Amino acid sequence: MSQKLIDAITDMRENDALSITDEMLQSGTNPLDVLEACRKAMEVVGQRFEDGDCFVPELILAGEVLKQISEKAKPLMKEQAVSAKDLGKVVIGTVEGDIHSIAKDIVAFMLDVSGFEVTDLGVDVPPVKFVESVKETGAAVVGLSGFLTLAYDPMKATVKALKAAGLNEVKVMIGGGQVDEQIREYTGADAYGRDAMAAVALAKQWLGG
Numbered sequence: 590m591s592q593k594l595i596d597a598i599t600d601m602r603e604n605d606a607l608s609i610t611d612e613m614l615q616s617g618t619n620p621l622d623v624l625e626a627c628r629k630a631m632e633v634v635g636q637r638f639e640d641g642d643c644f645v646p647e648l649i650l651a652g653e654v655l656k657q658i659s660e661k662a663k664p665l666m667k668e669q670a671v672s673a674k675d676l677g678k679v680v681i682g683t684v685e686g687d688i689h690s691i692a693k694d695i696v697a698f699m700l701d702v703s704g705f706e707v708t709d710l711g712v713d714v715p716p717v718k719f720v721e722s723v724k725e726t727g728a729a730v731v732g733l734s735g736f737l738t739l740a741y742d743p744m745k746a747t748v749k750a751l752k753a754a755g756l757n758e759v760k761v762m763i764g765g766g767q768v769d770e771q772i773r774e775y776t777g778a779d780a781y782g783r784d785a786m787a788a789v790a791l792a793k794q795w796l797g798g
Contacts, residue, residue: 590618591626598630599637601647603654610658620662621786624695627655628784631691635736635766648689655691659698667702675706677796680722681732682710683765684743689736692765696732699785705792716743716750723756730792731759733778736766744776752777760795762788 590613597606613623634651637643679700683693690712697709708726710718719731731751733744748761763773764782773781779795782788 591622591629594623594626595630595633598627598651598654599633601650601654603650603657606654607657607661610661614661614665620665623662624659625784627658628692628695631655631689631736632766639738639767652689652691656694659691659695663698666698676704676793677730678706678708678726678728679730679732679792680708680710680719680726680728681734682714682719683712683734683736684740684747685713685715686743687735687737687740688712689734689765692736693732693734696734696764696782696785696788699789700732700792703789703793705789705796716747719747720750720754720756723751723759724754729759730795731761732782732788733761733763733776734765735763735768738767740766740768741772741775744772744778748777760791762791764788 594606594609597609610623614620631651634643638648681693681697683689697707701707708722708728710722723731733747735744744763751759761778762780762782763776763778768781770781780791782791
């Protein structure tokens with residue numbers, strides 16, 4: 590069933606993707622499994638974009654489909670979430686030059702229901718805005734999301750900007766798209782999170798939750 594959902598999204602079959610999502614959720618499939626299928630689908634779409642096999646309109650359409658799917662899954666995730674005390678503050682955003690939001694939205698949501706106070710800066714966020722937000726909120730963790738390879742340099746620039754601002758104690762996690770451990774080394778971030786649950790685990794580790 591997950592593969593059927595992945596195929597529907599990558600083939601841009603919006604109605605099929607939403608119908609399959611409903612079927613999965615109604616049959617008791619874990620909402621996280623649905624969102625994991627979305628992540629895999631977006632990896633395919635992203636690679637096609639990088640290869641020149643699809644273009645911005647297709648990216649936007651895929652993003653809209655995933656937004657609708659996440660809106661179906663999130664209420665169920667919230668029902669399953671265990672209430673928690675405020676574990677600390679996190680600033681998150683999709684880095685400059687990248688307008689992809691679904692992965693970032695999922696991570697922000699999971700951090701929120703896990704007990705963190707989350708400041709979501711949205712998409713196409715320049716390094717200076719991350720720095721300003723950390724100073725304003727006192728956040729101890731920053732999450733940088735990027736879907737396309739063009740996000741790597743802005744991630745690196747943001748890490749550099751945080752250090753230049755004297756925010757050396759702030760922990761930075763990166764994730765999304767083609768991001769992996771090698772990109773973490775390149776950007777100078779503290780950790781790479783493969784998915785939303787990994788991001789929550791990292792935040793808890795750093796903030797003592």
